Amino acid sequence: MQFSSGLDFIGDIHGHVECLSRLLLKMGYKESKEGYFHPEGRQVVFLGDYIDRGPDSKAVYRLVRSMVESKNAVALLGNHELNALAFWTKRLNPSANQDSYYREHSFNKVMIHAETVTSFHTANGGRGKDEFYEMLNFFRTLPLYLETETFRAMHACADLSSIALLKAAGVINLADDSVLHRALDESLDLFKPVDMLLKGPEMELPEGITFRDSENVLRYKTRITWWENPSTASLEELSLQPGIKLPNAPVPEHIRQRDFYRPSERPVFFGHYWLEGSPYLFRDNVCCLDFSVASRYRRGKLAAYRFDGEQKLSASKIVYFDPLEEY
């Protein structure tokens, strides 16, 4: 896809279709039969996580798909879409102690995936199931990342070695059957790079240090701020858990050796990290747009960055829709 005019990057939506259409209208998009479009030719880059958690995953899927098909948007694959593919795809060679699907059908996992399935239940006078499987096939066509001369975008982490690996393998999406299995099977070559781009790196916390996340789950690992220089940063600076204060402890040596996304790299846009408060930039080339619209515990917003090719980003170009402010 060619990008001619400006791009509007939109973070994690998670079934909040009302917030999405309000944000598009706020940015000057108009509704037509083929979905939303911008009169000046601007296009949207959706950063993934369309489904689960929110009130209407089916409606978000339909809106995103209509914009992709009318060339008014590019939609990237998020970890929730990848998880749905893993939940609904059977392993090629399950071992005796493995579930036959790539993501196990445990009580907790079924609960997570049931919300999205339920949103299709009554669709189209009984065509819901067909449309659900069409959605899974659509997910397989979504790029794992975007890279142009002026920016990069992916769901969670701009790990350059993972991007290089996918490039060398000629992989842009999961449409090909063998590529899908290589990305879903932990023992095969594409699992790690796809996992890295869509879920981001984590580190184990030093012995004895744990925290409870926003959903009150006890955690022994923390997500890493992959744009900070790990050879000089503190444990707290390297930990990406908004609202959590970690005690001071040494950073593990293998983490100190990690590569990181340098200040000299082109701007990168991503979602995934459940940020809080008013939208801000991590750095002038690092822009996370997930402001927790789907959170049950925080006051979330749906955020977008209005990009016109600038190589130094500015927080003043972030716009958002805050459901509590406007309803």
Ligand SMILES: [Mn+2]
């Ligand atoms: Mn995510």
